[in-house]
Amino acid sequence: MPKAHIVLIKSTIDMSPSLVDTLRSNGYRAEIVPAGSDIVKTADGRNPDIVIAGDSAESSSALEAALSLRDRCQAPIIWLSAKIDDADRARAALVPHLTIISPPCTNSDLMYAIETALLSRRREQELIKKADLYRLIVESANSIILRMDTSGTVLYLNDFGLKFFGFTKDDLSGRNVIGTIVPPVDSAGKNLATMITDIGKNPDRYVNNENENMRSDGSTVYVAWTNRAIHDENGALSAILCVGNDITARKQAGEALERSLEEKSTLLRELQHRVKNNLTILSMLLSVEARDLGEGNARRIINDVQNRIKTMATLYESLYSAGNLTHLELNGYIEHLARTLFKTFTMERQNIRLVTRLDAMRIDLKRAVPAGLILNELLTNAAKYAFQGRGSGTITVNLRGENDMAVLSISDDGIGLPDGFALDRSAGTGLKLVGTLSRQLGGDFTIESGAGTTARIGFPLPQQEPGAAVRAPDGHG
Numbered sequence: 001m002p003k004a005h006i007v008l009i010k011s012t013i014d015m016s017p018s019l020v021d022t023l024r025s026n027g028y029r030a031e032i033v034p035a036g037s038d039i040v041k042t043a044d045g046r047n048p049d050i051v052i053a054g055d056s057a058e059s060s061s062a063l064e065a066a067l068s069l070r071d072r073c074q075a076p077i078i079w080l081s082a083k084i085d086d087a088d089r090a091r092a093a094l095v096p097h098l099t100i101i102s103p104p105c106t107n108s109d110l111m112y113a114i115e116t117a118l119l120s121r122r123r124e125q126e127l128i129k130k131a132d133l134y135r136l137i138v139e140s141a142n143s144i145i146l147r148m149d150t151s152g153t154v155l156y157l158n159d160f161g162l163k164f165f166g167f168t169k170d171d172l173s174g175r176n177v178i179g180t181i182v183p184p185v186d187s188a189g190k191n192l193a194t195m196i197t198d199i200g201k202n203p204d205r206y207v208n209n210e211n212e213n214m215r216s217d218g219s220t221v222y223v224a225w226t227n228r229a230i231h232d233e234n235g236a237l238s239a240i241l242c243v244g245n246d247i248t249a250r251k252q253a254g255e256a257l258e259r260s261l262e263e264k265s266t267l268l269r270e271l272q273h274r275v276k277n278n279l280t281i282l283s284m285l286l287s288v289e290a291r292d293l294g295e296g297n298a299r300r301i302i303n304d305v306q307n308r309i310k311t312m313a314t315l316y317e318s319l320y321s322a323g324n325l326t327h328l329e330l331n332g333y334i335e336h337l338a339r340t341l342f343k344t345f346t347m348e349r350q351n352i353r354l355v356t357r358l359d360a361m362r363i364d365l366k367r368a369v370p371a372g373l374i375l376n377e378l379l380t381n382a383a384k385y386a387f388q389g390r391g392s393g394t395i396t397v398n399l400r401g402e403n404d405m406a407v408l409s410i411s412d413d414g415i416g417l418p419d420g421f422a423l424d425r426s427a428g429t430g431l432k433l434v435g436t437l438s439r440q441l442g443g444d445f446t447i448e449s450g451a452g453t454t455a456r457i458g459f460p461l462p463q464q465e466p467g468a469a470v471r472a473p474d475g476h477g
Helices: 017-025 062-072 086-092 107-140 159-165 192-201 248-291 297-322 330-344 365-385 429-440
Strands: 005-009 029-033 050-054 077-080 098-101 144-149 154-157 208-214 220-231 237-246 327-329 352-359 362-364 393-402 405-412 444-450 452-460 471-474
Touching (some): 005 017, 017 029, 050 062, 050 107, 077 107, 144 159, 154 159, 192 208, 220 248, 327 365, 330 393, 365 393, 365 452, 429 444
Parallel strands (some): 005 029, 077 098, 352 393
Antiparallel strands (some): 208 220, 220 237, 327 362, 352 471, 405 452, 444 452
8 A cells, every 4th residue: 555645835844855755765655746725736746645834934823834734634733843932832722734843853753644634534534434435325225314412402313214205304303203204292192202211212212113293294104213321421321222113014913913813802702602592492391392201311311412412501601701702711710600500400409519620721622511410411411320328428529630631520429330330332322422522532531430420631731831720729519
C-alpha cells in the first residue's frame, strides 16, 4: 500500500532539503506548492493526504492563518508555528484534523505528528464508510426501523416505515408516536399511551411486543416490535430503537380462525346437547314400553339397553358441561356414571355401598364411549349377581394411571363367580361385550374370583398433559 501524498506550502515554512528528504526517505510522496492558492491540490489535481504549512510574514495571527487554510483544505493540516500562544493552542486542539507544532521540531516529532494525523483521518473515513453502509442497510430494509426518545418523540423513521404508515419525514418531525402511528387506546381498550410511557422507562420489559398501530389514514394495522435501549456515553437511557414487522394479515387470519372455531364449537356443543336429549328421550320411551312387560327376559333386555343408552347420554352430558369437545376428565365421568347407575339399581335400599377410588386423568371421546359402556356392563353384573341372598356388601370402582395406561377395576365382596367359570366359555352377553370393547380400546380384560369378584381392564391413554395422572382423593360410600 503506497504511503501518503504530502503537500508542503512554500514560503510559509522553511523548505530546507533536509525536510523534504526526511519525508521521502520515510516513504512519503512529498510535493511543494506555492502559497496563496484558494484550494490546495497535488500536481495531478487530487486532494493531498496531508498538508504541512507554517507561519508567514503576512499573517499576524498563526491560529487565524491555520484556520483559514483549514477552511480551504479537506486534508489534515500540520502547522509549524513559533508564534502561537497557549490560549490559541487550546483553541486549535478543538479543531478536527489540525495539529500545531512549535519549535524546536525534530524529524521524529514531525513523523509522529504525520502518522497520528493520518491514523485519525483513516479511522474517521472508516467510520464514515460504516455509517454509510448502516444507513444503506436501514434504508433498504423491508422492516420498520424507528428511533424514539424516552418520551415517545420520533427521532428517526426509515423510508419503509414512512411508506408503511403513510407519512413523510416532515409529517413526523418532532411529533410523538401516540396519535400518529400508535393510537392512545387500542380497539380492545388497552391503554397504549401508558404502554409507550412504560417502554420509555423500562424498555427491557418490552423486548418483544405486539400491538395495534395505525396509519395516517386512520386504518388499523398490527406490528410485531423488537425494542432495544440506547444509552449515552454516561450510561443513561437516551432513546429506544424499535424494529417492526407487519403482522396484520397473520392477525386477521388468526382472528378469522378463532371466529370459525368458535362457531364450529358452538354448533358441535349444540349437536352434543341434542344427541344427549335424543338419547334421554329414547331411554324414556323404552322405560314406557318396559312398564307393559311383565318380569321376564324381554323386560331384562330392555332394561339393559336402557342403561347402555343412559351411559352414552351421560358421556354427552359430561362433554357439554365441561365445554371441551374432544376430551373429558375420565375420573369425573366414571364417578358420575357409577353413582347414576348405582341409583338405577336402587341398591342403597339393600345396604350396598359404592366406593370410588379414582386417579385424575383425561381421555378422548373415542375412548370414553367404550370405557363408559364397560363400566355399565360390569356394574350391572355386580348389581345382578354379586349379592344374591345377602343383604349388604360393597362395590369398589378403582381407576389408576400406570405409566401411559389406565387400569379400571370393579370389585365386590359378594358371593364370587360360579364354580368352573371360565371367561372364554362361560361369559354371557354383557361380559362378551366387555371383551369386545376392551379390544376396541387396545387393552386387555381379566376377571377373577376369591373373596368376591374383581374385573380389570387396562388400556392405553393418549399422551397426558403434565400432572394429569395425579392421584385423586379416595371416594366415599
